Amino acid sequence: MQSRLHAHVGTMRQLEILLAVHDKGSINEAAKSLFLTQPTVSIQMRKLSDAIGEPLYQYVNRRLVFTEVGLELVKTAVEVLDSFSRLDMTLGNLREFKSGTLRLAVVTTSKYFIxxxxxxxCEQFPDIDIQLTIGNREQTIERMKQGIxxxxxFSHPxxxxxAHSLEFLENPLVAIAHQDHPLAKQSTISLAQxxxxxxxxxxxGSGTRYAIESLLKQHKLQANIKMTIESNEAIKHSVMSKLGISIISAHTLTYGGQSGLVRLPVNELPIDSHWFFMWSSSKRPTxxxxxxxEHIETNGRELLQNELDKSALV
Structure with missing residues (x-):
């Protein structure tokens, strides 16, 4: 017997609202992003839940958490909206231009070069839309599991x-300090120092922390952690303010500025890593x-590698 679930699940707009709530993690933030009122979003989510016959999310310690049923509906919503996106692009191609939406989920550090x-x-395809989601490694992995x-x-996929993967770009992790820091005066520094x-x-959950901890474990060392910070930009400004030293991606310096900073000559550094683009092996690409x-493998890779090669801390 043919399933009639699709007759009850709801409209395309409800599926868009569902994805917004999932991505934003709250009814209020989803409403803001969609320029809707909070009651409107709540009503549409309740209608979807009633149609499915199961709750789509619950609140745990005041945080909105999707149920297993809700996550399955999210996956289906992505597939449905992707199908319409592919149709939109196919029709666009028939009119001799490409349109549609490109969705990227990237770890925080890569936001500097993406x-x-x-x-x-976008200059080549001015009619497309870009949906760029930035999170730490664990958050990006979760989105990948759901195929959104x-x-x-990733720097550490x-x-x-x-999934398919493409090693895209070098991502050396380097030690930095304020130019007046005592270690900045030394010609060579050990990791122990x-x-x-x-x-x-x-x-x-950060890929950078994962790489640092792996290196320290390898050498049986522990860092003297003074502060834990969730932003590379905040780390840079903290180093500029002489609050301590750190290890960050060279890309953070290439594209984010480096005023007052020096790269420390640590014997065991840089940590050699690479950036990887990954995509689902079960999902047909738009x-x-x-x-x-194709852009990544040709012009994009060469462009960013040249920028990285030109950048160096004095």
């Missing part, structure tokens, strides 16, 4: 998810996603 990658691509986006960017200084560390992948 806009420089998107700029030339076209591409995901997950190994337990079936670095660990003695007050250290500014990224939050748990036309725009295919065009973006």
């Amino acid at each position: 806009p420089h990658l998107l700029g030339p691509f 986006d076209d591409f995901y960017v 997950p190994r337990d998810i079936e 670095l660990c003695e200084a007050p250290f500014l560390m990224r939050e748990k 036309l725009i996603a295919s065009a973006f992948l």
